[in-house]
Amino acid sequence: MTRKLLELAGIGKERLHLAWVSSAEAQRFVEVATSVIESIKMQGPLDRIAHEMSLSACEMTLDSETLRWLVGKEVKITSQGDIYGRQWSVESYESFLDHTLEREYQKNLIYLAIDQGCSSVKDISERIGLDLKRISYLLADLEKTGRIEFRGMEDRKPVFAVL
């Protein structure tokens, strides 16, 4: 999931490697280490100034209750069904998880954009590159959960602020 998020954020999933090495496999560890280093070398240094905003949004997303709950409940819900008695297949659950991951990430980007002074939907869109419709939709969500507020109209544009 973290790799999916890194890909979503434009950092690239290839920056994170996972490997299983047992304690007796020194040779394997050397192979893994060498291949990881080669792969990162090919990608070059990470431009963390350019990615600062997306990294913050990633951190907020991974730290959120919504995703932690969804991940924690996956086995229970896919094997026993949810509290409404609905059955979930692993595929449908994972696709729901992916959608949520994307939505939460975009919401956090919007939140950060507003925090940095982009107050109208158009400013936010220019800052983070999402389309206007999607932003308006997610703004309503952010407003409902009390993270941002509608501050009124300015030059016939709605203005938002973070809480």
Added chain:
Amino acid sequence: MTDYEPKIIAFLCNWCAYAGADLAGVSRLQYPANLRTVRVMCSGRVDPVFIIKALREGSDGVLVSG
């Protein structure tokens, strides 16, 4: 990019990969020195937030190994 040396944070499980790395050292196997190791008691200890934090604070890549 021939002279570029990346910084990679490696989260290694004490019982598996860390011991593997130790054994590699003891058996004098050579590997590049770009890994900065963080020993954890289990790779399940690694929170996704650690990974983002590592990337934010100066590493070019992250390896989680158990």
